[in-house]
Amino acid sequence: MTNFFNILFSTDFAFSVLRVMTPILFAALGALISNKAGIVNIGLEGTMLVSALTGVIVSAYTGSAWIGLLLAVLAGVMIAALLGFFTLKFKTHIILGGIAVNMFASGGTVFILYLVSGDKGASTSLKSMTLPSLHIPLLQDIPVLGPILSGHNVLTYVSLLCVAGLYYMLAKTPLGLQIRSVGENPQAAQSVGVRVNRIQFISLLISGFFAALGGAYMSMGYLSLFTRDMTAGRGWIGIAAEAVGRSTTIGTFLSSMLFGAADALANALQVLKIPAELVGTTPYVVTVIGLVVYAVTEVKMKKRKLAKTKASRS
């Protein structure tokens, strides 16, 4: 037990929280931007998988991790565009469209992996590249903070920058205002000349962009290869994190960190000799608890508001 607490309060653990949080955070940001525009992208999980595979294959063939990343992002945005085309043009139900994307990704990535590498499980035969880790000069010398914050994969820092960027975009730019107005009330937005379909399409593309970064991180940072269904529900946990974060950028960031900590905790728990099968369920259990707590407080808040308006009327 003491062994376990030693791990929990070590800088290594704090470091691993940030490491594990990154893909969840990217997915959560993708969920946030699409949800703000009133069109929830359920296909994040699948988009991440497709990008993870694209990154591995392209970087193996070109020998450059950066070209791999570029094409992984492109693939993610393309999937989002396809989803947008079907939902906005053909009026496919957005949730069913997302389910289709996930189904396509889960089998399609195995299919393509097999065609490229002759293996259905993992891309071990491909010599794929990984994105570099950054050691930040002054920061890494500070005790405690240094080992926690420095030395992460470049995409982990990108994810933090994305939080700031998304916050700025939603709060301060015309596009952000349009996205929020479309999400709040599409008819009202349309009546003042906002092109609803176009804004929703753009939001879907951005959410695909975030999911793609998360996917690329999985196969070119978190691990250095692609394995079958490697995202393991992180896209869904991201969607839950966005809900628990009450659709605010800061809230989403904090709840992603919470879920990341649960994930890291699951890794640390293995020291206690609890069976790996049970420990592996920790992030999902925490996610369900988070969702329920969020929903219960939401219902209570609504009731309180209702009571207040009634009281003020009488």
Add this chain to the structure above:
Amino acid sequence: MFRASQFEKIRTVAVILISLLLTFLIIAIISKDPVGTIMIFLFEPINSVAHIGNVIEMSIPLMFTGLSVVLLFRTNLFNLGAEGLFYFSGIVASTIAIHATLSSWLHPGVAIFAGAVTGALLSAIPGYFKAKWNVNELVSSLMFNSILFGVGLYLLNYKLRDTQAFINASYKFQKTALLDNIIPGTRIHTGLILALLCIFAVHYYMYKTKWGYELRMTGSNRAFAEYSGINTTKVIITVHLIAGFLAGMGGSVEVLGMYSRFQWTSLPGYGMDGALVALLAKNNPLSVIGASLFLAYIRIGADLMARMSDVPSEMISIVQAVIILLISAEQFLKFWKTRMLLKEAGIRD
């Protein structure tokens, strides 16, 4: 010519044709012998009694999960929990099949019933969350899938596992627990009869009872149903119970009908396929039969193709995605319907 009222049927056929064309296209790009491979994919499943048997065997679990998802989707609940329930109920049924000693009639009955009740109770948890506090059922049910899989795998590895077996599998089921074969030369088992009975029962429930009416009303507009005096909280929990019961029954039947040990070390995927069956069946219980058979047909076709040619069976998931996208696309071929309507009304465009 076609009438506008049949438009939905025509569109479903069109979607299936498009997806088959896409299949051919993918095969043509990949295979060294495209024509031969397409022939295998299309005709091998009906080439012999054993292969036809394979198609029907595979359609049985799809009927159960498809029916389960039909109930949920019809109530406008996007719950994909059938996958985890199917798996976990299989574990429960296996435990009874291994450890209990009962007569040959009672044994599978008790095992299946236990699996189904487990499914119902586990399904009621996200159902209760949804009905009471409006917790997003899609995310919570998917999380439940992962949790149930983890717990189920733990039970398999630590409680049921036969260390003498060459593969990672449970102890052998007792002979009394296995379902009887009904057609010699195939592995079609009594589960088929049970599946068909369930389908008719759900059809009756949905269209001929007050509860079915409440279910459909809640599905089309929960707020309106609530205002007209329907207790939607109760409806949602009931639907989850029934859907979980069916998914659990499917898992138990599949395990006892097709295997002699429990040996799934990953989620078998029937729950997710249930969503596809429900879409193809347009959320109509009776259509589940045809939809399951169709899906089983292309699945077996793809499996045989993977075995006999150079195209892997995962190709089918691309085709499935296209089917979902097109079949739920309201605007797809809408122009055609409009034209038919105008023609019937005698207006020329």
